[in-house]
Amino acid sequence: MLQEQLRGTGVALVTPFTTQGAIDWTGLERLIDHVIGGGVDYVVTLGTTGETPTLSSEEKLDLIKFTFEKVNKRVPVVVGVGDYNTQDVVKRLETCPLDEAAAVLSVAPYYSKPTQEGIFQHYKAIAAASPKPVILYNVPARTGRNMTADTTIRLANEVSNIIAMKEASGDMVQCMQIIRDKPEGFLVISGDDAVAMPQIACGMDGVISVAANFFAKDMSAMVKASLQGNFEAARRHHYKMLQAFDLMFAENNPAGIKAFLHAAGLMENTFRLPVVPVTDGLYGQIKGFVSKY
Template identity: 75%
Template sequence: MEQLKGTGVALVTPFKADESIDWNALENLINYVIDGGVNYVVTLGTTGETPTLSADEKLDLMKFTFEKVSKRVPVVVGIGDYNTRDVVKRLEKCPLDEAAAILSVAPYYSKPTQEGIYQHYKTIAAASPKPIILYNVPGRTGRNMTADTTLRLAHDVENIVAMKEASGDMAQCMQIIQGKPKDFLVISGDDALALPQLACGMDGVISVAANFLAKDFSAMVKTALENNYPAARALHYKMMQGFDLMFSENNPAGIKGFLAHAGIIGNYFRLPVLPATDALYRQIGEYLKQY
């Protein structure tokens, strides 16, 4: 899993004004982030507005990403749900030969117990043809996956190889880093906290910001992993206001606002997500003028 160290980017899904997928813009975005130095891409993450995509669109997006990445970097595929049986079926049916790993969010809405979370992941890992990356994001799922549950899965299930940790709880992150198996990766899911988490021993980041800040974000992660923290700090503080703007209203409204300002994609969404407000969009423009 060395290929999953460094910077991964959770790709947005560009839309046209009629809400159809903008395939040309997606190809441009893929080339932009790879040219910017990211180590791998993640397709079908929640930043890609996957709850609004049909099953056929998800399959098309995955195939398109494989084709346009063309093995220049690894591709991680997001497959997660609160219905364990449905996740298993998708893992068995999806054409995943070109995937490096599966990113699977913890079950959401139903708020299962820690044992329920453990059994969910153990079941899908047994069915998966690819390694599983756990994903803890309690602000969206409604249930925190504790350090004990993460470490139990890391030690018990061979096909679970990493954790994307986005709880924002630094103590919990350090417990996982301290207790994990040697080859188990701990990956940040918080752009604004990535630098201190790398300093604590995380192995990289799956980033939203790297959709736009690909070059500087990838350089920050690379220099931090090389223990060059003065250089990493300078890049972090250069980007810090950008992180605040990206997440001040909604993800992916913020990052799409950045990409739209740069002309990489159109500023279009599917309900219930709306574009950044006019005030935020102006702030993004002012930030980019001085960036």
């Protein structure tokens, strides 16, 4: 049942801020309604796209509770709980309000660049402590260390509480190796909007998307068509968004997606350092795209 719920389009929610830098709760509620109305299958709170490293412990707890309240069981909620300090993640899993969560998304340990055995033991400890199923998250461009296909398959086979992988390495061969060798029922989820369609064609189970914050309808329709094998329809949605993918990630995530949302009037174009808004030139291109879209 859970694997079916998480097969499709998930959205890694941004965290709107007011011009004074506080969390914009009204803007977040508006965003949640926008993505659910657009047809996403589930939402992810406290991902990197939500500027989680800049949030206090109290704000993280408030965001989890607020998201549960405003989603109101309309779609499943996945909660991001990750760090490079394994014991800190374990402690947070013991105290986070996860009763209403469908699963936990945990990024591979970053900065310290552990070996593959270190990554394996990190996730084994997290899975043992987690009251909810765990989704692995490989994003070497941010963490500084790739989690290999062998490590992913080892975790999938040996740790029963690990049910899925969000794979954002950008390495199509590695992705296909995971798809080929994974145990039955283990989900492989794209973490790269621009290649989600071809990755689903290779056998992935959907996407956890940044772009779906703005393109909820088109991303959801593209993923649904791809999963049904209707690639003629999927390509129409994909190419409609292709330029936007380039603009969105040209300088920084989440600066790019927030520029789209601001241009559409959904929230302020406000961040917490070290993230800053996109340059004026890029914002002008994004605004032009939004006006035509």
